[in-house]
Amino acid sequence: MGRAFLAPAVIAAALMIRTAVGELRHPGSARAQWDFASSRRPLAAGAVTAAATCLLGRPQTGPRVRPGRYLIGTLAAHLIHHGTRRRCPPPELHPTGR
Template identity: 45%
Template sequence: MNGPASVLTVAIVIAALVIRTALAEMRRPGSARTQWAVATNARALTAGALTTAVLGLIGMQSYGYGAAAWAVLAGALVALSLDKRTPGE
């Protein structure tokens, strides 16, 4: 796994998520707060942190620091998927 190329790919995915949030915010003010309310959900954050830790440890032993960036992205996506709030909350 090429470290700099791997980190660049993760940065592009994160930038796409941020752009998606910004576009939604321009269309409907206040929607960004709803999309990223996962930061206040302890259960989702714990699962994301645990995923990041496990994948980071396994990945860094095998592939180096590029895997750590992927572990952080995977942890964030796990946390987002576990957040069970309805759009109105």
């Protein structure tokens, strides 16, 4: 069971270090990176992803999938949040004027 926690712990530590370095370079960037934790849509998507990972992965791996599902859900929420922020500007604000 101890090895099941190793990969999620290493990835979580890498994300925290990345956030800390970004905060040192650009103060306030950590809040922008982790503001998905207060939005409903990304949190719901992350919870559904974590639950699906648990339900679908349990027959193949047993309880060993449990530590990774939280990391998978968090990463899914992070990606969905940043995907919703990066929409194309309206045509009148587009740099080429089209």
